Amino acid sequence: MFEGIFPNFITIFQTSALFFAKGGWVFVVWMIIYILYKMYRKEIEHQYVHGIEWIFFNIKVPKDNLTSTLAVENIFAQLHSLHSGLTFAQIYVEGRVQLWYSLELVSMGGKISFIIRLPKQTKDLVQASFYAQYPNAEITEVADYMENIQFDPDTTTDFDIWGTEWKLEENFTLPLKTYRDFEHPASEEKIIDPLQAHFESLSIMQPHEFYGVQIIIQTIADNDWKPASERKAKELTGEEIPHHKSFVDILLTPLDWFASLGHGGHGHDHGHDENKPRNNWMSMTDVEKERVTLVQRKMGKPGYKTKIRHLYIAPKDKFDPAKKGIIIGSYRFLGSTLTNKLRPDVSNTWTGGEYVFSPTLEKPYLDYKIKKRKRFIFKGYKNRDIHLGLPMFVLNTEELATLYHFPITSELRQILASVEKTESKKTQPPTNLPISNF
Numbered sequence: 092m093f094e095g096i097f098p099n100f101i102t103i104f105q106t107s108a109l110f111f112a113k114g115g116w117v118f119v120v121w122m123i124i125y126i127l128y129k130m131y132r133k134e135i136e137h138q139y140v141h142g143i144e145w146i147f148f149n150i151k152v153p154k155d156n157l158t159s160t161l162a163v164e165n166i167f168a169q170l171h172s173l174h175s176g177l178t179f180a181q182i183y184v185e186g187r188v189q190l191w192y193s194l195e196l197v198s199m200g201g202k203i204s205f206i207i208r209l210p211k212q213t214k215d216l217v218q219a220s221f222y223a224q225y226p227n228a229e230i231t232e233v234a235d236y237m238e239n240i241q242f243d244p245d246t247t248t249d250f251d252i253w254g255t256e257w258k259l260e261e262n263f264t265l266p267l268k269t270y271r272d273f274e275h276p277a278s279e280e281k282i283i284d285p286l287q288a289h290f291e292s293l294s295i296m297q298p299h300e301f302y303g304v305q306i307i308i309q310t311i312a313d314n315d316w317k318p319a320s321e322r323k324a325k326e327l328t329g330e331e332i333p334h335h336k337s338f339v340d341i342l343l344t345p346l347d348w349f350a351s352l353g354h355g356g357h358g359h360d361h362g363h364d365e366n367k368p369r370n371n372w373m374s375m376t377d378v379e380k381e382r383v384t385l386v387q388r389k390m391g392k393p394g395y396k397t398k399i400r401h402l403y404i405a406p407k408d409k410f411d412p413a414k415k416g417i418i419i420g421s422y423r424f425l426g427s428t429l430t431n432k433l434r435p436d437v438s439n440t441w442t443g444g445e446y447v448f449s450p451t452l453e454k455p456y457l458d459y460k461i462k463k464r465k466r467f468i469f470k471g472y473k474n475r476d477i478h479l480g481l482p483m484f485v486l487n488t489e490e491l492a493t494l495y496h497f498p499i500t501s502e503l504r505q506i507l508a509s510v511e512k513t514e515s516k517k518t519q520p521p522t523n524l525p526i527s528n529f
Contacts, residue, residue, distance in 0.1 A: 135186025143190065144211040145475075147236075149204055150221060151229040152497045153513050160270040160499065162224035164492035167308075169220040171393040171488070173213055174310035191309035191396075192217075193475040194495045197236065198293035198302045203510045205497065206236070208475055225497075229513050237473045240404070244462040251407045253415055254468035256440040256480045257399040257422075260432040263316075263484040264323035265382065266389040267425045267433065269493040284499045289421040294509040300411070301404040302418065305472055306495055308395035309483065316485045320390035327383045329371035381429055389487050396483040397491070399433070402472045425493065440480050442468055 152158075174189060181187040193208035209217050221228055242252060259267075273283040284290075289304075296302050325332050372380070403415055419435055426432030435441060442464045446453040471479035486494075498510055 132183075132186070135184075136188055137186075139186040139188065145208055146211045146214065147233050148207045148209065148217065149231045149233045149511070150207065151205070151231075151511050151513050152225050153227045154500070156497055156500050158225060158497075158499075160492050160496045163496040164488045166220045166224055167395070167488040167491050168393055169223070170213075170217065171310050171395070173216065174312060176312075189310050191307055191475075191477060194306040194308065194491075196289075196293065196304040196306075196495065198296045198300075198509075199236070200298040200300060201294050201296045201509050203290065203293050205511070206233070208235075227513065240473070242404075242465070242469045244465045249406060250404055251410050252402060252404050252442065252465055252469055253412070254400065254402040254440070254442050254465070254472065255415075255435045255437070256468070256471075257401070257433050258436045258481055259484050260426070260434050262319075262323065263431075263486070264320040264386050264389065265431040266385050266487070267490050267493065268427055268430045269489045270496070271489070273424075285424050285493055286421075286496065286498070288424065289418070290498055290510065292417045292421045295417070296414070297409070297411075299406055299409050300414065301402075302414065303400075303402045303472065304418075305398075305400040305402070305475070306491070307398040307400075307475060307477055307483075308486075308491060309397075309477060311394050311396045311485060313394070316394050317390045320386055324383050324386045325370070327379065327386065328375065378429065385430060389490075392487040392489055394485045394487045395491060396477075397486045398477055398480065398483045399494075400468065400472050400480070401435075402468065436481055440464060440468055 170192065173192075177187050177189075190210045190213070192213075195206040195208070197204045197206055207217065218230055221230060241247070242250075259265075268285070270285055273285045293302055293304075322332055372383075375383075401415070401418065403418075405411060405414075422433045442461055444457045444460050446457060467479055470476065477483060
């Protein structure tokens with residue numbers, strides 16, 4: 092009577108026994124070993140990272156900042172020296188990973204601050220890098236502004252948050268528009284700050300509002316990302332890309348050979364035209380050539396694995412959803428039909444959601460999803476976590492300098508009053524200053 096309801100356990104047992112007898116136990120053992128290995132790596136890396144002492148720098152530049160954004164690019168190029176080749180013992184025994192910096196642009200009630208979280212062991216490197224480009228800057232060690240902020244959507248009643256991570260619209264090999272694209276030597280104002288709208292948007296925050304922009308950067312070796320850019324350039328020009336056979340490809344080679352025989356082939360491909368052009372460069376349009384040039388230009392500079400988060404905090408009764416739209420719009424200048432674009436990750440990390448069919452029926456699920464995302468975005472932002480959220484993507488030093496730099500002043504534009512800055516330049520006293528004997 093129950094034969095159609097309950098599975099035939101004898102058949103399942105016989106199938107399982109046959110699977111193990113034919114070598115299936117090897118697969119199970121390897122799966123267990125792999126899971127234990129991943130757990131081990133995660134634990135030792137967790138211990139290593141939590142053993143690092145982190146500090147925070149608040150950086151101010153003079154109110155008359157005439158230094159080009161190239162100076163910030165040089166800073167990131169120098170900070171890239173943090174990257175080091177790790178030995179087998181350092182990776183698999185000590186759990187070492189490449190350390191990272193967190194570049195933060197923070198608006199507390201409209202007051203804009205430049206904050207950097209860094210490993211304490213890199214303190215001298217960071218100070219030297221900034222002072223080399225901005226001799227009159229003020230670098231002060233400060234406490235973590237997020238230290239005393241706690242949030243849980245189930246228990247926090249006095250304020251609410253919104254947040255999201257950002258992603259690239261296309262593959263990371265194609266760069267964003269950078270500050271160099273905003274330089275116009277023939278115009279009255281030769282340098283247009285691509286973040287001017289960004290600074291303006293942050294400055295309109297009210298005294299009860301907080302908005303934080305977090306850009307986490309982790310050094311990456313050239314060999315870990317530039318080969319992908321080289322392949323992308325070849326792909327755009329139509330050049331044949333050498334295929335590196337995987338283990339699965341090798342196993343399937345005999346099947347491919349027999350398949351070619353079945354279609355009238357001879358098991359080997361001798362049909363290549365020796366006179367075929369190496370690529371399509373000569374027949375490409377100017378727009379297509381420009382995209383290839385952009386890819387090649389990006390891989391000419393050091394790269395960082397990057398994660399971008401935004402976080403908005405305000406009292407529940409004064410929470411203004413329109414503020415996030417203003418900030419998001421300020422990034423649109425960094426994309427074009429030729430270049431890559433930054434997009435908020437609405438699908439996975441955006442702390443909001445829309446119903447599909449019924450707002451009433453879907454409300455429990457939407458509430459659960461939004462609360463989960465709020466927990467993750469807040470935790471990721473506060474802990475400066477590189478693992479929570481989306482995978483990191485690669486930006487080079489020029490792109491990072493475009494996304495995180497100090498406001499540039501000119502004869503036509505002064506620095507915003509809301510940006511923290513030094514009020515006067517620091518100069519050395521004259522060498523012939525008289526000294527009192529009293």
